[in-house]
Amino acid sequence: MTNxxxxxxxxxxxxxxxxxxxxxxxxxxALLVEQGYxxxxxxxxxxxxxxRESFNRCCTPDQMADARRVAEHLGIxxxxxxxxxxxxxxxxxxxxxxxxAGRTPNPCIExxxxxxxxxxxxxxxxxxxxxLATGHYARIKQSETGFELLxxxxxxxxxxxxxxxxxxxxxxxxxxxxxxxxxxxxxxxAARFGLVSAQTGDSQDLCFLGQDDYQAFxxxxxxxxxxxxxxxxxxxxxxxxxxxxxxYTIGQRKGLGVSAATxxxxxxxxxARNALIVGTREESGSLSLHAERVNWISGSVPTQPxxxxxxxxxxxxxxxxxxxxxxxxxxxxxxxxxVTGIAPxxxxxxxxxxxxxxxxxxxxxxxxxxxLAAAATQxxxxx
Amino acid sequence: MNQQRIYLDHAATTPVHPDVVAAxxxxxxxxxxxxxxxxxxxxxxxxxxxxxxxxxxxxLNASPDEIVFxxxxxxxxxxxxxxxxxxxxxxxxxxxxxxxxxxxxxVLDTARQLRDLFGFALTVLPVDAWGRxxxxxxxxxxxPNTVLISVMAANNEIGTLQPVNAIGQxxxxxxxxxxxxxxxxxxxxxxxxxxxxxDLLSIAPHKFYGPKGIGILYVRDGIKLIPALxxxxxxxxxxxxxxxxxxxxxxxxxxQIAQHDLPQLGPHYQALRDRLIGxxxxxxxxxxxxxxxxxxxxxxxxxxxxxxxxANDLLMHLDVGGISAGSGSACATGDPRPSDVLLxxxxxxxxxxxxxxxxxxxDNTMTDVDQAIGTLHKTVRNLNRLALYN
Numbered sequence: 207m208t209n210x211x212x213x214x215x216x217x218x219x220x221x222x223x224x225x226x227x228x229x230x231x232x233x234x235x236a237l238l239v240e241q242g243y244x245x246x247x248x249x250x251x252x253x254x255x256x257x258r259e260s261f262n263r264c265c266t267p268d269q270m271a272d273a274r275r276v277a278e279h280l281g282i283x284x285x286x287x288x289x290x291x292x293x294x295x296x297x298x299x300x301x302x303x304x305x306x307a308g309r310t311p312n313p314c315i316e317x318x319x320x321x322x323x324x325x326x327x328x329x330x331x332x333x334x335x336x337x338l339a340t341g342h343y344a345r346i347k348q349s350e351t352g353f354e355l356l357x358x359x360x361x362x363x364x365x366x367x368x369x370x371x372x373x374x375x376x377x378x379x380x381x382x383x384x385x386x387x388x389x390x391x392x393x394x395x396a397a398r399f400g401l402v403s404a405q406t407g408d409s410q411d412l413c414f415l416g417q418d419d420y421q422a423f424x425x426x427x428x429x430x431x432x433x434x435x436x437x438x439x440x441x442x443x444x445x446x447x448x449x450x451x452x453x454y455t456i457g458q459r460k461g462l463g464v465s466a467a468t469x470x471x472x473x474x475x476x477x478a479r480n481a482l483i484v485g486t487r488e489e490s491g492s493l494s495l496h497a498e499r500v501n502w503i504s505g506s507v508p509t510q511p512x513x514x515x516x517x518x519x520x521x522x523x524x525x526x527x528x529x530x531x532x533x534x535x536x537x538x539x540x541x542x543x544x545v546t547g548i549a550p551x552x553x554x555x556x557x558x559x560x561x562x563x564x565x566x567x568x569x570x571x572x573x574x575x576x577x578l579a580a581a582a583t584q585x586x587x588x589x
Numbered sequence: 590m591n592q593q594r595i596y597l598d599h600a601a602t603t604p605v606h607p608d609v610v611a612a613x614x615x616x617x618x619x620x621x622x623x624x625x626x627x628x629x630x631x632x633x634x635x636x637x638x639x640x641x642x643x644x645x646x647x648x649l650n651a652s653p654d655e656i657v658f659x660x661x662x663x664x665x666x667x668x669x670x671x672x673x674x675x676x677x678x679x680x681x682x683x684x685x686x687x688x689x690x691x692x693x694x695x696v697l698d699t700a701r702q703l704r705d706l707f708g709f710a711l712t713v714l715p716v717d718a719w720g721r722x723x724x725x726x727x728x729x730x731x732x733p734n735t736v737l738i739s740v741m742a743a744n745n746e747i748g749t750l751q752p753v754n755a756i757g758q759x760x761x762x763x764x765x766x767x768x769x770x771x772x773x774x775x776x777x778x779x780x781x782x783x784x785x786x787x788d789l790l791s792i793a794p795h796k797f798y799g800p801k802g803i804g805i806l807y808v809r810d811g812i813k814l815i816p817a818l819x820x821x822x823x824x825x826x827x828x829x830x831x832x833x834x835x836x837x838x839x840x841x842x843x844x845q846i847a848q849h850d851l852p853q854l855g856p857h858y859q860a861l862r863d864r865l866i867g868x869x870x871x872x873x874x875x876x877x878x879x880x881x882x883x884x885x886x887x888x889x890x891x892x893x894x895x896x897x898x899x900a901n902d903l904l905m906h907l908d909v910g911g912i913s914a915g916s917g918s919a920c921a922t923g924d925p926r927p928s929d930v931l932l933x934x935x936x937x938x939x940x941x942x943x944x945x946x947x948x949x950x951x952d953n954t955m956t957d958v959d960q961a962i963g964t965l966h967k968t969v970r971n972l973n974r975l976a977l978y979n
Contacts, residue, residue: 287902288925333906333971
């Protein structure tokens with residue numbers, strides 16, 4: 207975590223800590239209190255589906271009670287601030303629109319971009335705070351050239367993937383107190399601090415989906431975006447029907463409802479024909495991708511192609527690649543070897559070792575789109 | 590808690606006066622008996638309870654039989670409405686109840702439940718932009734089957750006083766009972782129940798430096814009500830449960846102090862209130878406006894609405910700044926619903942989410958008030974940076 211060296215008296219340095227009631231943010235708050243900061247706990251009241259509030263994975267009344275107890279235990283003020291309408295307008299609508307457009311969105315990235323490190327950060331700064339702290343597993347390092355975002359020390363817990371949207375001004379106002387610890391150490395710290403949440407599980411992503419998968423959510427909230435259509439192989443053969451394109455993800459194998467001699471994977475979505483294109487594992491791999499809305503954490507856009515490791519999903523491994531910046535905040539990524547499961551809408555995040563350089567949202571995978579064209583051609587030849 | 594904090598939320602609750610604490614202490618340690626018991630400890634407790642009841646009665650110029658101790662001001666409201674309406678129904682004396690749109694939920698929700706679950710007829714009167722009811726409208730609402738009118742003496746959220754004397758006279762003229770929730774108003778004027786045309790009056794001692802956990806309901810002699818709780822003969826069969834003697838003694842002591850100190854406290858409250866109103870009405874380029882009646886209002890109560898500001902954010906910022914204030918619509922879980930009371934005044938949502946209430950107490954000073962005004966200015970400046978999210 208950064209050393210707020212500008213102010214020697216930490217009791218004069220105000221930190222708003224985003225609290226979820228879970229162990230990570232609770233320990234983050236406890237560490238800041240122990241370090242002597244003027245700490246204020248804050249919980250976002252996010253949107254939940256009307257009538258299903260208690261199924262939400264975050265900010266339920268129970269979790270709010272947990273966070274409140276932790277704050278009371280630490281002797282810090284605690285406030286809940288409402289962001290329901292704004293969250294629905296910015297994140298939930300984005301989530302639905304992305305699926306409607308055939309992509310597989312990562313709403314946590316968008317939430318970090320628009321809610322945590324914009325809405326909440328602004329609210330913290332309006333409260334005359336010097337920093338906003340969260341319980342993310344990532345580290346911020348201040349170097350001569352500015353602030354760097356490093357992976358969390360615990361490789362299994364690293365959350366830099368969903369933080370690639372951070373920029374220099376934001377990084378100068380953010381603290382990740384647990385980023386320098388492993389999850390196991392955080393649990394031990396929770397026990398040492400006597401935190402009631404020490405036993406609760408990890409906080410979950412996709413808070414507003416509740417106990418359902420995203421498909422049931424879409425069926426309830428945007429039934430119009432999925433229509434039944436054909437499942438077509440890369441050779442142009444129709445082998446079944448799909449339930450609606452939003453309900454499938456690139457790289458998906460299970461749940462296609464078709465049988466074939468070799469396992470079939472979703473390789474593309476043909477939005478124009480409402481067709482799901484399936485093929486072999488090899489055919490589901492891509493050698494390159496285009497990323498849009500690319501953010502460069504350093505603040506300067508690389509002028510030359512450079513070598514990097516690229517994650518295409520939150521939990522994917524980092525694939526060696528060459529990254530070339532392009533116009534309009536986009537980038538082209540050429541992998542050394544084919545990568546499977548490149549789903550438009552997910553983040554493509556660039557690393558140099560454990561340093562997160564930035565990233566963007568996947569617009570398309572190259573091979574998938576050429577296969578799609580081939581399949582589409584063959585479909586059109588059918589009577 | 591920080592010594593420098595400034596508490597300006599006396600309409601929510603007050604600290605217990607040291608003399609009240611002193612008066613209550615022996616009831617837990619020495620005179621701990623159950624007043625329903627026949628032994629010495631029981632008699633001592635019964636004596637203390639009788640004295641408390643006599644004191645309250647004397648301060649209201651009522652008789653001890655007219656004083657019912659309950660568990661809270663809300664319970665007093667519940668007992669008044671349920672007790673009277675049920676008694677009227679069982680005697681075949683009608684089934685219609687009249688109340689107002691800005692009553693405390695203890696009245697409004699009870700009235701709605703009587704309508705929705707028990708089949709009573711209910712009229713909810715609107716209020717004007719200051720929060721006052723129209724007396725002609727009230728009189729027009731009275732029907733042959735009307736049993737009870739319930740109108741609060743003063744509103745908790747906007748401080749507006751209702752013309753209870755005139756309302757009571759209308760009720761008398763039509764042979765209708767009149768209940769008033771005086772939880773906010775009781776300590777700010779003297780009450781002569783021989784003169785007031787009020788049949789039932791709800792009181793909550795924790796609003797005037799008494800303990801929480803006790804309420805009082807004045808019930809005029811001769812009025813029958815069916816108890817809302819059953820199970821014992823305490824309080825003349827009107828409210829069962831082992832008597833809370835300590836709190837009853839504390840309630841009597843608090844009312845005594847409040848009435849005794851009123852000549853000094855009244856002008857003190859009013860000076861602080863008027864400073865707040867003078868400095869904040871129409872402040873911030875018309876973004877802040879006074880809510881409630883400009884003059885016919887509680888002596889210690891200054892309430893405002895801020896346009897485009899969320900009361901939760903407002904109270905959070907004030908709290909961080911060391912100022913404890915209130916709002917009718919704020920809740921600890923951060924749900925920024927617009928205030929029903931402010932909506933009833935005709936304010937639109939843009940204003941009704943930004944209710945703010947400063948209610949001063951005996952220990953507040955002009956310096957406190959000026960500091961609160963300064964902190965509010967800073968808060969509004971800071972919150973303006975968040976306007977883009979509205």
